[in-house]
Amino acid sequence: MKTFEEKWTAWIDGELSGAELAEFEAALPDRAAAEAEKGNAHKLGAFLKENMPARAMGNEEFFHHQLRQGIAADARTAAPEESAAARPAFWPIGRLVWVGATSLAIFCVCAFFVMREKAPTDQSQYLTQILNARVDPALGPNATISMFELKEDKVTVLWTEGLQSLPSEYATK
């Protein structure tokens, strides 16, 4: 839906046609005054056109020279930015992943060798087990019981402390 201003401008410039033109002209309260305004607007346009001739640009060669210099200066300032953008960041994600994976691999290899060397020598030939650590409190409130087993010789040592007497079920069979 065009506003009155839009229709008026289109009418002045001869851009209205058909039903739209007929409708607009029929709606004008004073057709003669509107036509006079239209002529007035055309006079204004012609007056402006006549009295505002294309202004010649002075120093055309210098204009081009300055523009070329501006473009060259822009290229110079853009170049370091582009090279900076092309240069990877100090710790990009890819590099972090590779460094992490390599470190983990080195750690695993070292751990493997360290564990393999120490395991056979440092392991005690005795395997200590604490069996039935909770002794009946009626027999002794501070009683503890430990069992040491030497697997190679198939020997088991039962060590008890704090008991008044050995319970019958622990008696050697």
Add this chain to the structure above:
Amino acid sequence: MHTEATPAQADVSELDLVQKCQAGDTEAFDQLVSRYRTRVFGMIYNMVHNEQDAWDLAQDSFLKAWKSIGRFRGQSSFYTWMYRIVTNVTIDWLRKKQVKGSGAEFDDAIQMKDIDPASRTVPKADALPHQRMEQGEVRARIDEAIAQLSPEHRAVILMKEIEEMQYHEIAESLGCSIGTVMSRLFYARKKLQGLLRDLYENV
């Protein structure tokens, strides 16, 4: 719209030149500048009324065009696209100038009488001295009237009446609707009719 292309330049199509520019060819851009510099300068001059400012703004406009020519997709003519840059640069400059409120707006109009008669910037070189003086006075009145319009209204009236651009071209250049262009044209004409009626009715 007419261009300033010479027959030799016209052999190379505008699109070819634009594509070369997009590939970084500054010589092709030089040719585009040669084609449009006078129209661009004239348009800016009519908006700012100062030759040096118009010269600088034309430089800025072409430099911006060079920087953003990669984004030109050919959906409109190069000149319409260029005009959009020109009007943005000029309207921004006028707004800043209005905010600052510095300097006389009609520098050149005031100095019109001081221009060397042999200068190429005199509107009609073959006019007699008294005719030049009259033309200078008329031009000063026009510039003064146009200066009373908002930057957007200035752009619209100049594009329509001086550049003879179509509504859709003006709309594309200003980045607004055709309805807005027509509405701005209505108010700009009304204002100028009120300010210049005594001049153009006596012609």
